[in-house]
Amino acid sequence: MDEKKKSNKGLFLALLFSVAALGVALVLCATIGKGFGASNNSSSKENYISAEKVQRQVKKILNLDEVKTVYDAQYQSTVKTRLEAMKKDYVCTFEEPLFVMNPFGTNVTGMYVYFKTSEAVNVEYTVSVADISIPEYTKTLYTDEDGNVVKKHEGQIIGLIQGKINTVTMRLYSDDGKFVGENTFKFDVPDYGTIKETELKVTNKQDSKKLSDGLFVIYGYDRRNTNEPKHMLFYDNDGVIRAEIPLAVTNGDVNMEFIDGKMFYACTDSSYALVNQLGQVESIYNTEGYTTHHDFDYDKENKRVLILATKKKSKSKQDIILSLNMSTGGIEEVIDFGNLMPDIKKGAVITADAPDREKIDWVHFNSIQVINGKHLILSSRELSSIIRINNYYTMPKIGYIISDSKIWEGTKYSSLVLKKKGTFTSQAGQHSVNYVTDASLKNGQYYLTFFNNNYAQRLSYPDFDWSFIKGAGTQNKDVDNSYYYKYLVDEKKGTYKLVEKVKVPYSSIVSNVQEYNGNRVICSGTAGVFGEYDKDGKLISKFKTKVTSLIYRVQKETMDGYWFN
Missing domain, CATH: 2.130.10.10 (YVTN repeat-like/Quinoprotein amine dehydrogenase)
Incomplete structure (x- = not known):
């Protein structure tokens, strides 16, 4: 098995056995990249794990009849263990980041992301949907309290809209602000039924x-x-x-x-x-x-x-x-x-x-x-x-x-x-x-x-x-x-x-x-x-x-x- 196939299959299996929040799904998105710093405007087919399927795995792993709350120490530590295992066992690059939707259950549309780059950079991202009433949303991914450039990138992408196909474009910038490259990903985010008003x-x-x-x-x-x-x-x-x-x-x-x-x-x-x-x-x-x-x-x-x-x-x-x-x-x-x-x-x-x-x-x-x-x-x-x-x-x-x-x-x-x-x-x-x-x-x-x-x-x-x-x-x-x-x-x-x-x-x-x-x-x-x-x-x-x-x-x-x- 070549390395790329091993990476994708392993990540998919790991996601199957990771703990997810109630009423949300986990998402793995692998893109077709051209190497670090390359521009890419296409994305491959996403793999989705349904909320119901993940919840069944949660109950099996923790030997629970039901998950009553995500505000539970055992629940949180189990999710953390699974994420750490995925980060260590599989290569996560800018071309193929690890994306997990709301693994800890504390931010319904918060997209966990993890990847490494060969040089220290900052990551800016833009979230957009095909709805002219909803403007683009652009932010810089958190790295540390001082906002330093880093090689390991781990945080939450904020701004995804329920019930929409969300396009997320990530751009890399060097310490002196020079543009390094970008990649685009698409996420078909389910409507979880928790938001009455998407727009006020x-x-x-x-x-x-x-x-x-x-x-x-x-x-x-x-x-x-x-x-x-x-x-x-x-x-x-x-x-x-x-x-x-x-x-x-x-x-x-x-x-x-x-x-x-x-x-x-x-x-x-x-x-x-x-x-x-x-x-x-x-x-x-x-x-x-x-x-x-x-x-x-x-x-x-x-x-x-x-x-x-x-x-x-x-x-x-x-x-x-x-x-x-x-x-x-x-x-x-x-x-x-x-x-x-x-x-x-x-x-x-x-x-x-x-x-x-x-x-x-x-x-x-x-x-x-x-x-x-x-x-x-x-x-x-x-x-x-x-x-x-x-x-x-x-x-x-x-x-x-x-x-x-x-x-x-x-x-x-x-x-x-x-x-x-x-x-x-x-x-x-x-x-x-x-x-x-x-x-x-x-x-x-x-x-x-x-x-x-x-x-x-x-x-x-x-x-x-x-x-x-x-x-x-x-x-x-x-x-x-x-x-x-x-x-x-x-x-x-x-x-x-x-x-x-x-x-x-x-x-x-x-x-x-x-x-x-x-x-x-x-x-x-x-x-x-x-x-x-x-x-x-x-x-x-x-x-x-x-x-x-x-x-x-x-x-x-x-x-x-x-x-x-």
């Missing part, structure tokens, strides 16, 4: 070139629709889906962090995954005894993740702060807000309108930010308050509260409310508070940006009088707008001031804002829309989804240093 409706109000580079990440797409798969969705500036991370969550699909170059996110309601650039889950962290919700933030100084949580055995909800030690995997309850504000919790009740009739939702935290590894900024929807906690890990204490002062009148916390500087309406039912620093600010000053829902509700205190919040929506009446708010906080003076306000579509609950590369990304969740605005608050592009309920949040990420160089 996009309305451009300004020059779309003003959009920042990156992918919009949608969290909680149609969250309350039980028929909708749970996933994080990545859309480009044209509103085209480019990646999908499957999850098994209820309220935890709210955020992602990059920790030491790896992606960290909630994969279930009580566990988190740390995933490398290839899509392999390297670690799974459990929060036994607690369910997580709404948000988390990485404390880089102490290598901890601070998590909003609910104690399963508690009669109250969404009032616990957990600390996850990334080194040991251990969790620790660092704050029980029932101990910090016992009188407020004691006065709360469960009303007929409460979504949970078993637990009291008296504070309802929806965002958390770590400051200098010592302090926290928390957003409480139920109290329409932004609360700072000092020394969160050693001796937690309320540092201040930002809200309309009338919310805290007659309580022992009224002296902690910062003074409003200027004439404006304070926030009502806010979400997604972000701590933003600026070198031009004085000591003790910083910005807080957030989505002001402009929604006055406090279900745990049903008789609370909200009449002092003028123009806000209520449970019985929607209003026209919510707002992007930016406060300047001066801790030394004990004041907060509204310095930026952008009118956005109304959303009574959920939603978020993000300052990103000079622009503002703003999601109005119940309206199912998000947009990118310039620094002056002018809409650049608006993206409309077809959700039946809501989207939870949208943030933008370049994904450089992870999927791309």
Whole structure:
């Protein structure tokens, strides 16, 4: 048997016995090449392994009746072992790369690719389909954190479209940017039935070139629709889906962090995954005894993740702060807000309108930010308050509260409310508070940006009088707008001031804002829309989804240093 036949047959057999993700297929594509650096515009017939056939092999290899989740250490290690065997046993060149569709099950259309070149190069690729409404998508394959040229190329090709024949053209460039050669491959990607909208409706109000580079990440797409798969969705500036991370969550699909170059996110309601650039889950962290919700933030100084949580055995909800030690995997309850504000919790009740009739939702935290590894900024929807906690890990204490002062009148916390500087309406039912620093600010000053829902509700205190919040929506009446708010906080003076306000579509609950590369990304969740605005608050592009309920949040990420160089 000649070497080429041996290579192709061996790879095919190896793929048969490799582990694949649920609902996806493995793909081997061998091209007719002309040697390293040659241009090739044709491709040979692809070999496909069906999802059903691969799943049968998965169950046989692992001796399982069914694969319940890809977020399993044994599952992930088995896939890694098979990939390493294929890489070692068979020659993978630029002419005949090894392609595997989503082997680890963490990116539905992420195409794993591996090959070697005789000289160190970078790899740029373009994904295109025969659909004029879907533009080409061009990126540079990730190599390492510094983007160095390499001889071994291993990563994920991002941007493939389900239900289409995808043409992928890979181009090689030397360290000085000189073009070396290219090769073209075609992949007939199945429709896995997981994406409702390949393309979002996009309305451009300004020059779309003003959009920042990156992918919009949608969290909680149609969250309350039980028929909708749970996933994080990545859309480009044209509103085209480019990646999908499957999850098994209820309220935890709210955020992602990059920790030491790896992606960290909630994969279930009580566990988190740390995933490398290839899509392999390297670690799974459990929060036994607690369910997580709404948000988390990485404390880089102490290598901890601070998590909003609910104690399963508690009669109250969404009032616990957990600390996850990334080194040991251990969790620790660092704050029980029932101990910090016992009188407020004691006065709360469960009303007929409460979504949970078993637990009291008296504070309802929806965002958390770590400051200098010592302090926290928390957003409480139920109290329409932004609360700072000092020394969160050693001796937690309320540092201040930002809200309309009338919310805290007659309580022992009224002296902690910062003074409003200027004439404006304070926030009502806010979400997604972000701590933003600026070198031009004085000591003790910083910005807080957030989505002001402009929604006055406090279900745990049903008789609370909200009449002092003028123009806000209520449970019985929607209003026209919510707002992007930016406060300047001066801790030394004990004041907060509204310095930026952008009118956005109304959303009574959920939603978020993000300052990103000079622009503002703003999601109005119940309206199912998000947009990118310039620094002056002018809409650049608006993206409309077809959700039946809501989207939870949208943030933008370049994904450089992870999927791309």
